[in-house]
Amino acid sequence: MALDIMTRFYTCLNYPLLDKLRALTTIIDQSSPSKDLQAIFPQLINNIFASSFSNGWGLRSVSWDTDRYEYELLISFLEPQGPMFRLCYKLLLDPQLKYNLPLSSLPMELQMTLERGRCPQFYMDMLTTDQQSLNAVALALNPFDFYIFNFALHLVSYSPNKSSWENCAYFALACDYLMHFLPSDPNAPVLPHIPNYSGKVHMAAPLQTANRPFSQHSPSLLIIPDLPGISNQHTPPQNQTRNEVWRSETVLQVFIDVWMSVEQFNARNIEMYQKNYINANSSPERVRTVRVLVKHIHSFSAKHLSDPACRSDGLRTYARQLMCARAYHYIKHMVSTWPLDASFRLVMELWLSLIQPWRYTDNAINQDRFPQRNNNQEEGSTHAALDASFTQYIAENFPAYTCILQLVLPRFMVLDLTSYKNAVMLFRLGKVFSQQHLVPILKGLEKAIIENNSGFYASPESSFNTSALDSSFSYNGMALHKWVAIARQALSELNMSPNFEYEPIWTEYKKQHSLDFVKKIYAAKLASEKHLEELEKRMNQQHKGLWASFKHWLMLNPEDEDSQALEECKKVPNYLNATMHFFADIFGLQESSLVPLDPVAEDITEHSSFANQTQFSQSITNKLRGKSRSITYMGDPDLMPIATYESTILVRMLYQIASRLNEVYQDEFTNLWNRNDFWGHVAREILQQPCTVHSYARDATNHQNIVSQNLPARLSLRKLGSQAFVFWVVVGYLFLRIFYSASGVFYIFILFIMWACLVLTKATCKKLGIMRV
Incomplete structure (x- = not known):
């Protein structure tokens, strides 16, 4: 029988996907826990998550649109209570069973953290050291953790083929795992219940960062009964064990650490970087998946006050603290390295989700998981709005609002704002920051910080006793001075550079620069109106004459494309007009100061500090200012986007x-x-x-190079x-x-x-x- 299991397993790996899944389900459900099941488990994991050019299952290429049948099969096999997890839970009956995951397979940031011994407490009972060098070389993981790690690593691994990631199986499974193992409902248990598993040891509590009591001494520890197993007089003993929430803890920690890893490099580690990371920058599917993670953790953490006695209350409190710090560095890196194109909206929407937790108080990722059921529903539409209860969150994440905003604005100074997609991006940004209460709170925090600039790195306790802040820092009748020290500490903790100095936004020094930015929007509005008039005139001329009527009757003109372009052009002036009012309110500018300008606005971009702050080369800036009429498609003609x-x-x-x-x-x-x-x-x-086509490809240093390819004569x-x-x-x-x-x-x-x-x-x-x- 033992030999039969192994033989059946190796045989079914060569089957087509449908037969393979049926055979594997039979093997899993009919076999009792044995050494053979333990042996085939890592081989099954390697087979599932193998690269697409090998014998992998194609989780990132099979999608709802391309192959709905295979998509449903993969989901049913890998869903949280499907055959794959049933196998994991069978193997958990042996608490001593561990599988080694080499540290070299982890993202570089996490790998270096573990090797230096500065790892989170979550990893302390997993590290395996080399007996001779005493260096950490691997993680010893139970079957569940081993699967979750490999699933998370599959997203950041190099994929040579472009995947249909919009509705792919991987993305759907990621949503399912988040909803199942991190349920928004505090009373919803994680199924199936595993009462007898003792493979997780108690660990020390994680450090509380953002909202810990301020002290000059070492940081205090969280009192989290379910994470560390610390005794609590008010919590029943059965609710204190870590084993009741360890699966939720694994999914939370692993997804954040792997998906939000920042692959930075310098002169010292560039060789290691080039060796281990072919695709260093985040892919669009990864950014979109991280955004779903951020939205769900907001929803998961929003329930931590609903039932303080629930098993996962401590984990819900810790989740948002862990996520926000990692997400800040991840988004900051993405903003600094993302190409200057319309796909930047993915990064911007991720950032806007991070800084708007009030929009995701309910289970908000259902419409991401089932897009075909929510086509007419506005993304993130909830009735929740910003109120005083989120003031602490804004203070704890003050750099996520202000520092990243100062990185995002320069991008728009070098973009063509008359482009429909760029206008929509800027409109979204202005709409978010024009929400009631948000800018006044940020402006008040910034004012209090720079007024006491001499004590920027002073102890937080002294800042609480500043009488000037007690009397001046308030908003809407609510005293906010107690949040100033939190915002100041967040600035110093999240920006760990020794020479960091916060550059304020709402000051007289920056007022002229803000005015230049709004004037650029106004100039783009005038240019878009002129462009709309020219487009309408050209389309009217195309429909005049006998030959034009004949071509129209024969449907030889791509009218759908022209009509779509005209509709987008009509929306651009409205978007820019609303955006201009948004940013005038955000920066506190008088609209009467916006005098008519030349639509090109060359001098505005030249002398703006926003433009000078960027790392973009002047040549790129000059190219992007004007509309090039000689831009042509350089790729394979047969692969041009399908027209309407x-x-x-x-x-x-x-x-x-x-x-x-x-x-x-x-x-x-x-x-x-x-x-x-x-x-x-x-x-x-x-x-x-025959022809020569050109495409862009990133090298290991994240620079885009033009790659040429000669196409022979072809049909x-x-x-x-x-x-x-x-x-x-x-x-x-x-x-x-x-x-x-x-x-x-x-x-x-x-x-x-x-x-x-x-x-x-x-x-x-x-x-x-x-x-x-």
């Missing part, structure tokens, strides 16, 4: 057919193209000419995917069918003959010199 006048399904199907034919007959196509006889002319009428069927072509083919078939009772085969034969005659005629004319080659 094309059939998505047909274009993709024709591309697959053409790709297969090119793969099989590539040599024949090349030889035909190079011939100078009649058949060479025929081939040049049918095939696409392209892209033109057959237009809706106009399909329409006239159908019309022709109906005509022959009604009047001549022609069959479909005969109609296809007629089309082929007509096409062949056209190609042969053109090839003959070019061969004889009648037409130009």
Whole structure:
């Protein structure tokens, strides 16, 4: 029987996905815990999370849109109570069973932290040291922890193929794990219940950071009964064990440490960086997954006061503290390194989710998990609003609001704000910071900090006794002076650079710079209005005349694309107008000071401190100021984004057919193209000419380089995917069918003959010199 399990396991790994999952489910459910199950578990993990060019399961490529059947199969097998976790819980019956995870497979930041011995208490009972060097070399993990680590690492691992990450299986599973192991409802237990597991030892309580009592002595410890097992007179003994929440603790700590790792490098570790990290920067799918994590932890932590006696109360309190510090450094790194394109909205939305916990007091990730059910629902729409209860959170995370804002604003100083996507991004930013109470609280905190600038690094206790703050720092009738020391400490703790000096936003010194920023928005508004007028005039001219009417009747013009561009252009002035008012209120500017400007606004960007603060080169700035009319698509013509006048399904199907034919007959196509006889002319009428395409690729230092690729002569069927072509083919078939009772085969034969005659005629004319080659 033992040999039979191993044989069945290795055999089923070669099956197609459907048969593989059925066979694995049978093996897991029908086998009792044994040494063989323990042996196949790490091999199964490696098979699931193998890279996409090997025999992995494709969690980041299988999506709801591309292959719904495989998507459902993967979800059902790997869901929190599916066969995979049933196997984990079977193996947990042996509390001594551990699997080693090398530290070298962890993100560099976490790896270096563990090697230096400055790791969180969560890892203390997991570290495995080398007997000779006494250095930490691996983590000894139980089956559940081993699976969660590998699942989290799969997102940050290098993936050579672009994944369909918008609705992929990995993203759905990440949402499921968060909702199951970190339930927003304090009374919802994590199922199944594991009462007898004793593989987790008690650990010291984590350090409280942001809201700990201020003292000149060492930081105090959290009183968290469920995390460390510390006794509490008011908590029943059965609620004190760590074993009741250890799965939630693992998911929380691992997801934050792995997904929010910051892969920074310098002259000392660049060699190690290049060796271990092919894809150093975060991918869009990773940023989107981190955002879901942030939103859910906000929802998870919001319930920590609802039932103080619940088992996970301490974990809920600790979760947001742990997340905010890591998210600040992660977002700060992303803002500094993300490319200057519209995809930056992913990073910005992540940041806006971090600084708006009041929007996610309920389970807010359902619409991310099930996007097809929430297409008409506005993202993050809740009735919760900012009130006095979030003042402490704002103070504890003061740098997340102000320091990152000063990194984000310079990006917009070098972007074309008349672009629809850029205008929407800036509008979202202004709308968030124009919420009632937010800027007044931030402005008051900043004012109190800079007024007592001489004591910026003084002890927090002395700041509480500052009479000036007691009398002056208030907002809306509420005394806020007690939060100043918290905000000051957050600045010093989150910005650990020894030469860090906070640069205020709401000062007279920055008023001119703020005015320049709002003027740039106003100039972009004028430019967008002018551009809208020109576009409307050009479209009106295109629809005039007999030939234009004829093309319109034949559906030869991509009107859908033009109409979409016109609709976006109409929205841009409205977005910029609202944004201008938002930032005028945020910076406390008088709108009467916004005099009409030249839409280009060259001098504004030149002399703005926002522009001078950036690390962008002046050449990039100059290129982005003006609208280049010579921008062309440099990639593979067959991989251009599908236009609205094309059939998505047909274009993709024709591309697959053409790709297969090119793969099989590539040599024949090349030889035909190079011939100078009649058949060479025929081939040049049918095939696409050789060309050189360019694409951008990041190297290990996160610099984008242009990579060139030579495409040989090849077959392209892209033109057959237009809706106009399909329409006239159908019309022709109906005509022959009604009047001549022609069959479909005969109609296809007629089309082929007509096409062949056209190609042969053109090839003959070019061969004889009648037409130009």
